[in-house]
Amino acid sequence: MKPAAILTDIEGTTTPISFVQRVLFPYARTRMAEFVASGHPALADVPEPKLETLLGWMDRDEKITALKAIQGVIWEEGYKSGALIAELYGDIPPALRRWVRAGLRLFVYSSGSVPAQKLLFGHTPAGDLTGLFQAYFDTRVGAKREAASYASIARGVNVPPEEMLFLSDMEAELDAAKASGLQTCQLVRDEDGTIPTKRHETAKDFNDVARKFGLPHG
Numbered sequence: 001m002k003p004a005a006i007l008t009d010i011e012g013t014t015t016p017i018s019f020v021q022r023v024l025f026p027y028a029r030t031r032m033a034e035f036v037a038s039g040h041p042a043l044a045d046v047p048e049p050k051l052e053t054l055l056g057w058m059d060r061d062e063k064i065t066a067l068k069a070i071q072g073v074i075w076e077e078g079y080k081s082g083a084l085i086a087e088l089y090g091d092i093p094p095a096l097r098r099w100v101r102a103g104l105r106l107f108v109y110s111s112g113s114v115p116a117q118k119l120l121f122g123h124t125p126a127g128d129l130t131g132l133f134q135a136y137f138d139t140r141v142g143a144k145r146e147a148a149s150y151a152s153i154a155r156g157v158n159v160p161p162e163e164m165l166f167l168s169d170m171e172a173e174l175d176a177a178k179a180s181g182l183q184t185c186q187l188v189r190d191e192d193g194t195i196p197t198k199r200h201e202t203a204k205d206f207n208d209v210a211r212k213f214g215l216p217h218g
């Protein structure tokens with residue numbers, strides 16, 4: 001069945017892993033001590049709001065909701081000042097615009113907080129793309145490796161799961177989405193060194209996704 005809606009991951013799917021790991025995460029890391037000292041309200045969700053706790057979570061790339069919220073607050077200043085400009089793969093802006101023109105409904109689901117997602121899509125070299133997406137989801141809806149999260153997203157936006165296509169680089173996330181009845185496709189980006197799955201459709205970019213799922217493509 002041709003998808004009526006697309007749910008997309010960010011890191012490794014729309015955005016090079018190198019941008020997240022070598023630009024965004026270090027930007028937050030170097031400002032974390034100052035953030036902890038500021039006593040910002042976002043620290044209230046960290047059980048032990050100490051610098052070592054937060055840096056330890058970052059070292060292990062833990063997808064903890066409170067950490068992701070804090071990173072988003074720190075990145076905001078960077079995007080607003082122009083120090084940060086989001087990187088997207090070149091195929092992303094034209095594909096997203098083409099799909100919206102064709103009537104597809106687009107959604108984002110990332111471990112990054114919803115404010116961080118909006119900052120990223122709001123500050124790209126192709127301009128502010130936030131309006132292309134109808135809703136944004138983060139781990140407040142559930143973990144990305146839990147099938148229930150995808151069922152909850154599909155229900156929340158009133159799309160039958162089988163009409164929603166989930167795009168991600170991570171096999172475990174695709175497994176979870178498939179278990180809830182979503183269509184799935186892994187983005188295998190050369191630049192990210194993605195290991196191709198055998199359990200899901202694969203595509204090298206969003207144009208390839210479009211060709212494989214009968215969607216408009218360039």
Ligand SMILES: CSCCC(=O)C(=O)COP(=O)(O)O
Pocket residue numbers: 009010011012020024063068071109110111112113116117120144
């Ligand atoms: C919202 S951009 C920051 C990405 C991020 O913090 C992250 O953990 C990436 O997770 P994803 O689910 O997009 O692979």
Ligand SMILES: [Mg+2]
Pocket residue numbers: 009010011012013168169170
């Ligand atoms: Mg990813």
